[in-house]
Amino acid sequence: MRIFAFLLFFLISYIATAQKTFWASKVVAFSSEYSDAKTTKENRATQALGKPSKLPMVGTSPCAWQPLTQDNPQEEFLIVSFDTLMPIQQVAIAENYGQGCIVRVEAFDEQDNLKLLWTNKTAPSFEMGKMLNLVLTKPTTYKVRSIKLVLNTARVKGWNQIDAIGISQSTTPIKASVNLAKNLPQQIIKENLGQNVNSLYREIAPVISPDGKTLYFTRWEHPENLGKDKNQDVWYSELQKDNKWGVARSMPAPINNTEHNALCAISPDGKTILLNNVYLKDGGMANGVSIAKKGEKGWNFPEALSIKNFKNKSEFSEYSFSANGRVLILTGQFKETQGGKDIYLSFLQADGKWSEPVNAGKTINTADDESSPFLAADGTTLYFSSYGFSGYGSSDIFVTRRLDDTWLKWSEPENVGSSINTSEWDGYFSISALSDFAYYSSRENAIGQEDIFKFKVPESIKPNAVVQLTGSVFNIVTNKPVKAKITLQTMNTADTVCVTFDPETGDYKLMLPAQKTYNILVSQKGFLSFSETLDFSKENTFKELKKNIYLVPIEPGQRMTLNSVFFEQSKYDILPNSYPELDRIVAVMKENATMEIMLEGHTDNQGDWNANLTLSKQRVEEVKKYLASKGVDMKRIQTQGYGSTRPVSSNNSEEKRKFNRRVEFMIIKN
Structure with a gap:
């Protein structure tokens, strides 16, 4: 029985291995590789590693190995190794351009002995490119350490390129494929937004507001654009009651001027926008990115973002930012480029400046151009365009997801499918927080x-x-709006969102990733800070929540529930997640040196009445001790426990009883 189980396990393992393709993972040696003053990693030997980057499409690509010269009378070669050591029965070579110049394929065994696998005895077919599948009549009798390709580039005139090299134990021909997003419908209906938005000119770079009600975009050389050259201006359209987009209007000054203007991203509350280029006071532009805020009288003059060592070698850049406003996603060519224009990250620093751009890594960056990044409201899902992954023609749209908080680890990009991506350039994907509709630019079937x-x-x-x-x-006493700072922090992480509520410019609006728990803190000088826990851990669909907040002025007789002070179950030990709330009380009492307070403890009606009364007294005494340990004079703090005698909610359910378990803070003297 044990022998049978072992054989079954071996058979399953062998079948799994036999069906798998292993792509080259390391360059061992090469005869030459293309390079010039304008390139970095383009067409180097390392571009032949990994899965095909061009096939099943054919044509030239910087993501393929290209020997240094054309039509070389001397043989060229490339040797690559794999993350496995096994007998093989197939070698697949992705010849994306100049197909037909391979004359020999050889293998190195475990002892580095060179073994001939195939000699090319046929004339070139003059196909532009294809997958060359060399299927052996039987598996090799040795384990293959590496594969050597020998090329006679004079056989096929012009440049010759190798996209990828794979090995397998299977005789089924290896094929190149597009890494499609899973479970895509067979057909996705895309709708042209019509003449209210689109014109006979170029409409590009749509940015949908998080609430899905305003669409911003860029128009090229439209007769109503500013400037004698009618360069590019920012326009916008608003969603009408019939769910159709209204007639587009041009953004007013200072957003549009006589130079190139483009809106890249918008904050969740619609009051902050990112704009391409740096706006100069004389009306000119410089390389970089600007930020503009909406005030009482409209958009303020855009201010340049200060990014450390911003030395972009690319003529073009695009930008996006996270919903919390602390992470900037940009494209350009800086240090450590994978080749061409890459996606980079910059982080907001404590001094209000931005960190030096860091490359987002080779999982999402290629030797070809990446462009038009858009980070969704969840702060995790990134859409972008790229020429450097297998697709359907020109630049395609891909989706990837952030895997950790470093922002440097991403899932393998997935193509959003042939219903969206065309043989033309496709890009500038944008999606609202509702995640119902997406918007993008395309040339196919354009007006x-x-x-x-x-x-x-x-x-x-x-x-x-x-x-x-x-x-x-609001001020809880006068019921009038109060300007205040609003901060939300994910429980147990450093992820923070911070906005300023200004009554003159409307409600505050935040987009928060669901399935998390947050602590909200609202503060303003002259008022007690408000703090509360918001539990969205069970939300798995888009949800709208309106929450008006009432701040208590620092005046005698005013009271406030300490929503973020917690204790051990049925005990008076203060839990550590209560400390930030208590530290804010310490700060208020130090700022107001004559203030005296009463701490009142309350419980629900569960359990023994006398025990609850004692527990409520013990808890406020513990709070008093904590405040005293931070330097507050105990004479300024009175305490009183009421047990279950003063409920503020019904005790009929646990959901309602939790409101009765509380500590209240009352100002006796100021």
């Missing part, structure tokens, strides 16, 4: 040179769900 389209987003490429939190901040 003019390039148009904006929308489509219903399939589940497999949707971002994670978010919660839209909106509201206002």
Whole structure:
């Protein structure tokens, strides 16, 4: 029985291995590789590693190995190794351009002995490119350590390129394929937004507001653009009651001027926008990115973002930012480029400046150009365009997801499918927080040179769900709006969102990734800080929540519940996650040196009445001790325990009883 189990395990393991393709993972040696003053890693020997980057499409690509010269009378060679050591029965070579110049394929065994696998005895077919499948009549009698390709580039005139090299124990021909997003519908209907948005000119770079009600985009050389050259201006359209887009209007000054203007991203509350280029006071532009904020009288003059060592070698850049405003996603050519234009990250520093751009890594960056990044409201899902992954023609749209908090680890990019990607250039993907419709630029079936389209987003490429939190901040006594700072922090992490509520410019609005728990803190000088825990851990679809917040002025007689002070179950030990709330009380009492307070403890009606009364007294005494340990004079703090005698909610359910278990803070003297 044990022998049978072992044989079954061996057979399953062998079949799994035999069906798997192993792509080259390391360059051992090469005769030459293309390079010039304008390139970095393009067409180097390392571009032949990994899966095909061009096939099943054919044509030239910087993501393939190309020998240094054309039509070399001397033989060229490339030797690559793999993350496995095994007998093989197939070698697959992705010849994406100049196919037909390979004359020999050889293998190195474990002892580095060179073994001939195949000699080319046929004339070139003059196909532009294809997958060359060399299927052996039987598996090699030795384990293959590496593969050597020998090329006679004079056989096929012009440049010759190798996209990838794979090995397998299977006789089924290895094919190159597009890494499609999972479970895409067979057909996705894309809709041209029509003449209210699109014109006979170029409409590109759509940016949908997080609430899905305003669409911003860029128009090229439109007769109503500013400037004698009618360069590019920012336009916008608003969603009407019939769910159709209204007639587009040009953004007012200072957003549009006589130079090139483009809006890249917008904050969840619609009050902050990123703009391409640096706006100069004389009306000119410089390389970089600017930020503009909306005030009482409209958009303020855009201010340049200060990014450390911003030395972009690329003529073009695009930008996006996270919903919390702390991470900038940009494209360009800086240090450590994978080749061409890559996706980089910059992080907001404590001094308000931005860190030096860091390359997002070779999982999402290639030796070809990456462009038009868009980070969804969940802060995890990134859409971008690239020429450097297998697709359907020109630049395609891909989706990837952030895997950790370093922002440097991403999932393998997935193509959003042939219903969206065409043989033309496709890019500038944008999706609202509702995740219902996506918008992008495409040339196929355009009214003019390039148009904006929308489509219903399939589940497999949707971002994670978010919660839209909106509201206002009021003085609890006068019921008048109060300008205040609002901070939300994910429990147990450093992920923070911070906005300023300004009554003059409308409600605050935040987009928060669902399935998390947050602590909200609202503060303003002259008021007690408000703190509360918001639990969205069970939300898995988009949710709108309106939350008005009432701040208590620092005046005698005013009271406030300490929502973020917690204790051990049925004990008076203060839990560590209470310390930030208590530290804020310490700060208020130090700022107001004559203030005296009363701490009142309350419980629900569960359990023994006398025990609850004692527990409520013990808990406020512990709070008093904590405040005293931080330097507050105990004479300024009175305590009182009421047990279950003063409920503020019904005790009929646990959901309601939790409101009765509380510590209240009352100002006796100020």
